Amino acid sequence: MTKIIVTLIIWIVCLSIIVVGAALTYTWYKNLGPIIKISFKDGDDLIPDQSHIRFRGVEVGIIKAIEYDQASNRIIISARITRQAMKYLGKDSQFWIVKPRLSFDQVSNLSTLVTGDYIAVNPIKGSFVNNFIGLEEPPINPDLASSLKIYLRSNELEGLTEESPILYHGLQIGEIGAMGLTQDKRAVLITAYIYKQFANVVRRNSTFANISGLHASFHLFGGSHFDMESIRTLMRGGISVTTPNFNLSQAKVGDVFGVLTAAQVRELEEES
Amino acid sequence: MHQHDLRPNQHNLYRALAFTLAAMVLYVPANLYPFMTMRYSGLYKQATVWDGVKTLYDGGEWITATIVLMASIIIPIFKLISLFFIIVSRILNIAVAERASLLMLVDFIGRWSMLDVFLVAIMVALVKFGSFATVNADIASYLFAGVVVCTMLASAILSLQYKGKHK
Numbered sequence: 001m002t003k004i005i006v007t008l009i010i011w012i013v014c015l016s017i018i019v020v021g022a023a024l025t026y027t028w029y030k031n032l033g034p035i036i037k038i039s040f041k042d043g044d045d046l047i048p049d050q051s052h053i054r055f056r057g058v059e060v061g062i063i064k065a066i067e068y069d070q071a072s073n074r075i076i077i078s079a080r081i082t083r084q085a086m087k088y089l090g091k092d093s094q095f096w097i098v099k100p101r102l103s104f105d106q107v108s109n110l111s112t113l114v115t116g117d118y119i120a121v122n123p124i125k126g127s128f129v130n131n132f133i134g135l136e137e138p139p140i141n142p143d144l145a146s147s148l149k150i151y152l153r154s155n156e157l158e159g160l161t162e163e164s165p166i167l168y169h170g171l172q173i174g175e176i177g178a179m180g181l182t183q184d185k186r187a188v189l190i191t192a193y194i195y196k197q198f199a200n201v202v203r204r205n206s207t208f209a210n211i212s213g214l215h216a217s218f219h220l221f222g223g224s225h226f227d228m229e230s231i232r233t234l235m236r237g238g239i240s241v242t243t244p245n246f247n248l249s250q251a252k253v254g255d256v257f258g259v260l261t262a263a264q265v266r267e268l269e270e271e272s
Numbered sequence: 273m274h275q276h277d278l279r280p281n282q283h284n285l286y287r288a289l290a291f292t293l294a295a296m297v298l299y300v301p302a303n304l305y306p307f308m309t310m311r312y313s314g315l316y317k318q319a320t321v322w323d324g325v326k327t328l329y330d331g332g333e334w335i336t337a338t339i340v341l342m343a344s345i346i347i348p349i350f351k352l353i354s355l356f357f358i359i360v361s362r363i364l365n366i367a368v369a370e371r372a373s374l375l376m377l378v379d380f381i382g383r384w385s386m387l388d389v390f391l392v393a394i395m396v397a398l399v400k401f402g403s404f405a406t407v408n409a410d411i412a413s414y415l416f417a418g419v420v421v422c423t424m425l426a427s428a429i430l431s432l433q434y435k436g437k438h439k
Contacts, residue, residue: 007283011290021301024411
């Protein structure tokens with residue numbers, strides 16, 4: 001009789017082990033997401049089984065393989081994503097490689113120096129696909145998407161670069177985006193984003209002046225109100241906005257403004 | 273050899289069968305889940321046993337890779353299948369020549385399985401001394417420990433019974 005009881009106890013213990021083991025296997029299978037492929041021009045510093053795909057810092061996948069595809073002359077990255085992430089990865093989702101950035105006035109993503117690069121994703125809901133084309137550059141800051149987009153026409157870039165600040169009384173109210181030539185090819189057309197909360201600062205009668213480079217240093221020694229920004233604008237260029245009064249209506253999306261070059265500003269100041 | 277005069281004790285057989293089945297089921301997630309987690313100042317990596325074998329092999333450590341592969345993947349599965357085969361053939365009363373030698377073989381190689389559990393124990397101990405890197409045993413190592421215990425119990429029950437009957 002006791003033999004039967006011992007055997008029964010052993011079977012109950014073993015059956016519970018079996019249930020746990022089976023549950024773990026099932027959970028593993030359930031969480032196992034699909035493999036997706038993302039193509040990039042450059043694999044950078046990604047490491048298989050180590051580099052992750054992250055959405056705002058949260059892991060949503062891990063890179064399994066990095067291969068060179070001869071036909072398309074691109075690097076194909078295979079990654080296993082979590083099943084939850086699959087729901088959010090529509091075909092328009094954006095992937096880009098995050099690497100450390102060191103520039104004159106900005107240091108970012110330093111952690112990637114130690115951990116290697118990672119892939120960041122901006123999921124866009126939609127039907128799920130397995131193949132994505134990665135972005136070579138991070139997408140436009142989502143904050144910029146909601147900002148007021150205007151164009152500036154200038155004869156000279158004078159050291160302006162993407163992300164150069166747009167200053168209003170020394171406060172950054174926007175930044176410079178992509179640059180190109182105007183249709184008549186006689187000037188440069190600069191995209192400028194004015195942050196949403198400052199959009200009402202820019203009026204029809206606002207004037208834009210380039211305060212990049214030498215002009216900033218000129219002010220630096222002149223002790224003007226640009227002093228705080230001058231080191232920064234010396235490095236990255238910048239544009240200053242002045243709005244004489246707020247009587248005129250707000251600038252609309254797509255409005256084009258002229259930009260005074262540094263030399264023109266200097267002349268104006270010497271006159272006054 | 274002697275298997276024909278052995279009348280198996282049915283209770284022991286069913287007990288051994290229970291442990292064998294439990295070990296078989298645990299073996300699956302033990303290989304699927306990460307075995308250890310390594311952290312090195314911000315960088316972290318989780319590795320399953322198979323990842324470990326691959327990494328060792330890629331690193332040119334093919335002797336260690338082979339030991340880990342044998343000890344944690346091949347020998348346990350061989351041992352479990354042999355045990356299962358021995359027990360089921362006895363329960364169903366199928367006469368199999370060399371069953372006793374198979375059991376002895378299982379008992380013998382069993383000692384060499386799960387060497388890598390010790391390997392991880394040593395690595396964890398060693399790396400813990402370092403200040404930057406940490407290695408932690410992960411869920412699969414506990415599952416492996418479960419597989420080891422269940423297999424040991426199963427083969428112990430079987431061989432106890434074998435020896436007892438033989439005296």
